[in-house]
Amino acid sequence: MIDFERLARPGIRALRAYDPGHDLVALRRRYAEAQLVELGSNENPYGASPKVKQAIVDALAGIHIYPDPLGGDLKRALAAKHGIDTTDILLGNGSHELLMQFAQVFAGPGDDVVASKFGFAVYALAAQAAGATLHPAAALPRHHDMPRGHDLAAIRAAIGPRTKLVYLANPNNPTGTWFSAEDFAAFMGGVPGDTLVIVDEAYAEFVDAPDYASALPLVARFPNLVVTRTFSKAHALAGLRVGFAVAHPGLIAVMERVRESFNVNALGLVAAEAALADADHLRDSVAGNTVQRQALAQALRERGLKVSPSQTNFLLVEFGDTASQVEARLVGKGIVLRPMGGYGLGECLRITVGTEAENARLLAALDEVMA
Numbered sequence: 428m429i430d431f432e433r434l435a436r437p438g439i440r441a442l443r444a445y446d447p448g449h450d451l452v453a454l455r456r457r458y459a460e461a462q463l464v465e466l467g468s469n470e471n472p473y474g475a476s477p478k479v480k481q482a483i484v485d486a487l488a489g490i491h492i493y494p495d496p497l498g499g500d501l502k503r504a505l506a507a508k509h510g511i512d513t514t515d516i517l518l519g520n521g522s523h524e525l526l527m528q529f530a531q532v533f534a535g536p537g538d539d540v541v542a543s544k545f546g547f548a549v550y551a552l553a554a555q556a557a558g559a560t561l562h563p564a565a566a567l568p569r570h571h572d573m574p575r576g577h578d579l580a581a582i583r584a585a586i587g588p589r590t591k592l593v594y595l596a597n598p599n600n601p602t603g604t605w606f607s608a609e610d611f612a613a614f615m616g617g618v619p620g621d622t623l624v625i626v627d628e629a630y631a632e633f634v635d636a637p638d639y640a641s642a643l644p645l646v647a648r649f650p651n652l653v654v655t656r657t658f659s660k661a662h663a664l665a666g667l668r669v670g671f672a673v674a675h676p677g678l679i680a681v682m683e684r685v686r687e688s689f690n691v692n693a694l695g696l697v698a699a700e701a702a703l704a705d706a707d708h709l710r711d712s713v714a715g716n717t718v719q720r721q722a723l724a725q726a727l728r729e730r731g732l733k734v735s736p737s738q739t740n741f742l743l744v745e746f747g748d749t750a751s752q753v754e755a756r757l758v759g760k761g762i763v764l765r766p767m768g769g770y771g772l773g774e775c776l777r778i779t780v781g782t783e784a785e786n787a788r789l790l791a792a793l794d795e796v797m798a
Contacts, residue, residue: 438536438558449763458761464788466779467765469600469630469741471663473715473782475698476708479664482701483694494693501691501700505671508703509643514676517683520690522629522657522670525682526594527553529625529653529672532685534559534591541585542594543577545602545770547627550594559591567604574735575743575772576604579614586622593618596627597642598634601770601777603737608640615649623678625653630739632661633713639738643673650675658695660740661713662702667695716740720780726790727778730797741779743772750774753796760792 432440455463502513519525530553534540540554544566554561564585567576577595586593598605611626618624626642642654653674659665669691672682691699702709724734724742733745746753754766754776765777781789 436558438555442552442555449758451763454758454763462761464762464781464785466781466785466789467763467777468665469660469739469777469779470665471661471712471716471740472779472785473663473712475663476702476705478701478705478708479662479698482697486694486697490693492693493689494691494696496689498691498696501669501671501696501703504700504703509673511643511646511673512676515646515673515679517672517674517679517686518691519655519670519672520687520695521659521668522627522655522672523549524668524690525655525670525672526550526625526627527556528682528685529623530554530557530559530592532682533623537589538591539587539589540592540594541582541590543582543596543599545575545599545772546577546594547596547600548769553594554592562587562590566602572736573602573604573606575602577606579606579610583614583617586618590619590622593622593624594627595624596629597639598630598738600627600629600739601741601765601767601772601775602743603735603739603741605634605636605639605738607638608642609638611642612645615645615652618649618651620651623651623653624649625655627655629655629657629660631656632709633716633740634738635717636738646673646675650678653678658699658702661709661716662699663712664695664698664702667692667698669695669699715782716780719783719786722783723778723780723786723790726786730793741777743767743775743777745775747774750776753793756796757789757792760795762789762792 498518502516505516506513526549534557536558538559539562540559541562542550544563551561562585564582567573567578631641646652653672655672657670727734735743754764767775
């Protein structure tokens with residue numbers, strides 16, 4: 428019998444596959460008639476723009492040919508939207524692919540990667556897969572106004588001479604917390620120039636906090652800064668997997684060497700371009716999320732639950748020792764939330780903000796379960 432585990436590289440042997448939380452396809456089949464309420468994956472319940480759907484239909488006639496390997500039209504649209512050059516942009520099969528590839532290219536055995544405790548699980552996966560050593564920096568304490576959020580001072584202190592990459596998320600998944608533009612600019616000023624800082628802004632479109640600002644304008648000032656975005660969340664293209672990174676053109680040129688050929692499919696390219704052009708749909712989706720996020724957070728707090736501040740389309744909620752029982756019983760009622768044990772937050776559940784009707788079903792089921 429072949430020992431495939433032994434054949435794998437050491438970093439891969441210690442790796443565990445990304446955990447999606449549930450077998451959602453099986454649950455969808457199980458609850459087909461009762462209509463499953465999926466509030467565990469941070470998807471946009473308002474769906475994609477009608478312009479996106481029309482663009483996909485129009486592109487179907489050409490799916491027998493390869494897509495544009497350069498993604499030229501989408502890059503030009505992104506460049507115009509963000510006031511950058513196309514040479515500053517790297518396209519990915521979702522931002523997940525890009526986050527993994529940065530470690531593949533710039534870190535390896537003997538190198539260090541720094542990320543905050545309670546940061547997105549992919550950062551640790553990326554470091555391990557590359558054979559690098561992950562150094563988790565302490566998060567802000569629970570009594571802080573940003574409980575479990577990134578402590579930029581602790582992250583800076585964790586950076587050493589072997590640190591090749593730093594992963595940050597703003598706002599952060601799974602905590603929903605964020606850090607200010609002023610604090611981040613000061614942080615970047617103290618990072619060594621040969622240490623890459625990757626800021627994951629998957630949820631940036633949802634933010635309305637006055638102290639927040641995207642890190643995109645800082646890319647021109649700090650050549651070691653990378654910003655990643657996705658079309659999966661606010662633009663509601665999770666099923667098509669389109670993301671992008673913005674960085675110094677020299678860094679992008681190096682990354683292009685490992686980018687898989689045709690890594691963004693033809694439908695994803697046209698859909699993302701159409702989504703980018705429909706500012707009204709994006710605005711309406713974000714506005715709906717803001718209203719429902721505030722209402723849901725208030726309703727959960729009225730039930731005696733501790734809800735972390737959030738600038739995303741989800742809430743991190745403390746249920747204490749009963750979290751796993753509550754989560755399992757809600758699944759039994761056709762309500763899917765995200766368990767947080769894999770993040771070291773076993774007392775919490777992450778709840779995607781749904782529509783008004785979906786949130787009402789959640790609250791009614793939660794009242795039954797907690798009773």
